[in-house]
Amino acid sequence: VVAETLEGRLADHEVLEASFGPRAATLFPQVQRVQIIACGTSYHAGLVARYWFEEHAGLPCDVEVASEYRYRRHVVAPGTLFVAISQSGETADTLAALREARTLGYLATMAICNVPESSLVRESDLVLMTRAGPEIGVASTKAFTTQLVALLLLVIALGRHQQLNADDAADMVNALRSLPSALEQALELDGPVARLAELLVERQHALFLGRGLHYPVALEGALKLKEISYIHAEAYPAGELKHGPLALVDAEMPVVAIAPRDDLVEKLKSNLQEVRARGGTLMVFADSDVRYAEDDDTRVLAVPHCHPLIAPVVFTVPLQLLAYHVAVLRGTDVDQPRNLAKSVTV
Ligand code: F1P
Numbered sequence: 477v478v479a480e481t482l483e484g485r486l487a488d489h490e491v492l493e494a495s496f497g498p499r500a501a502t503l504f505p506q507v508q509r510v511q512i513i514a515c516g517t518s519y520h521a522g523l524v525a526r527y528w529f530e531e532h533a534g535l536p537c538d539v540e541v542a543s544e545y546r547y548r549r550h551v552v553a554p555g556t557l558f559v560a561i562s563q564s565g566e567t568a569d570t571l572a573a574l575r576e577a578r579t580l581g582y583l584a585t586m587a588i589c590n591v592p593e594s595s596l597v598r599e600s601d602l603v604l605m606t607r608a609g610p611e612i613g614v615a616s617t618k619a620f621t622t623q624l625v626a627l628l629l630l631v632i633a634l635g636r637h638q639q640l641n642a643d644d645a646a647d648m649v650n651a652l653r654s655l656p657s658a659l660e661q662a663l664e665l666d667g668p669v670a671r672l673a674e675l676l677v678e679r680q681h682a683l684f685l686g687r688g689l690h691y692p693v694a695l696e697g698a699l700k701l702k703e704i705s706y707i708h709a710e711a712y713p714a715g716e717l718k719h720g721p722l723a724l725v726d727a728e729m730p731v732v733a734i735a736p737r738d739d740l741v742e743k744l745k746s747n748l749q750e751v752r753a754r755g756g757t758l759m760v761f762a763d764s765d766v767r768y769a770e771d772d773d774t775r776v777l778a779v780p781h782c783h784p785l786i787a788p789v790v791f792t793v794p795l796q797l798l799a800y801h802v803a804v805l806r807g808t809d810v811d812q813p814r815n816l817a818k819s820v821t822v
Pocket of ligand 1: 515516517518561562563564565566567570614615616816817818819820
């Protein structure tokens with residue numbers, strides 16, 4: 477799916493830009509800020525992208541849940557691109573936010589969407605299709621990973637008009653090209669993740685921790701567990717643990733941590749020490765290059781090392797598998813969770 481999303485897009489900058497629609501070539505050089513809105517899983521994709529826009533493109537980026545967007549006043553800075561992300565393109569809150577945005581003086585509106593004939597696509601100035609194919613289950617999975625890929629393509633396309641030089645853009649393109657094989661390797665973690673799921677199946681609660689752009693990945697891991705296994709799961713930036721959530725940690729509280737190889741990993745390790753000191757069961761999803769000691773209360777899942785740019789996409793897969801295996805063990809309906817609808821149209 478990811479390979480299909482990338483196909484033909486990475487040839488050169490003009491080809492990439494043109495894949496957002498005929499007006500992209502005129503509009504993209506004028507973009508000075510990005511405003512993202514979305515709901516649920518799509519919102520988490522936007523939260524990851526904020527790090528990429530500011531780090532690689534040097535573009536200020538705000539992200540807001542679509543369900544709140546229209547209920548407050550907005551000051552729209554000149555040159556702001558409005559980006560709505562939605563798997564279905566029919567989510568009522570997302571559509572309402574788009575329609576509101578069209579009256580507010582944005583430079584242009586863009587849909588990142590999986591359904592070509594959707595209202596969101598029809599009503600947006602620019603469009604990038606995620607080409608994930610039909611999502612069979614209610615909970616978004618491949619929609620999320622392809623949204624991340626689409627957002628990276630947008631970061632590259634906009635970044636070339638900003639601070640992103642040709643060499644750095646080429647490095648990002650190479651990282652994207654390595655994504656299909658990195659995801660194949662991540663899928664091979666299915667067996668080890670299924671064994672970790674046994675540690676969660678009897679639990680009522682779980683905490684997910686990440687730092688930097690892996691905090692939104694932790695949010696998505698927690699959401700998947702909530703949606704399909706009905707275990708109460710919350711995600712925190714690991715540094716926030718000591719500001720409140722640590723009070724929840726005892727031997728009964730499993731903690732899932734995301735430990736990629738990045739500048740924040742040492743800080744994360746010291747945050748996780750605080751969990752171990754309180755007897756909580758720790759599951760560390762760690763880059764295979766990161767040394768993390770296992771003991772009776774600490775299980776480490778070695779996630780094959782990949783380029784840091786694509787790490788949020790790669791780490792998402794074992795988190796999705798974890799939610800899936802816990803749900804199967806608990807006997808819930810993975811595809812049709814209670815109380816949820818594929819498209820929230822009201
Ligand atoms: C948004 C969303 C999904 C979630 C569920 C309910 O949908 O919150 O993320 O998994 O299906 O709707 P969309 O706008 O991305 O279609």
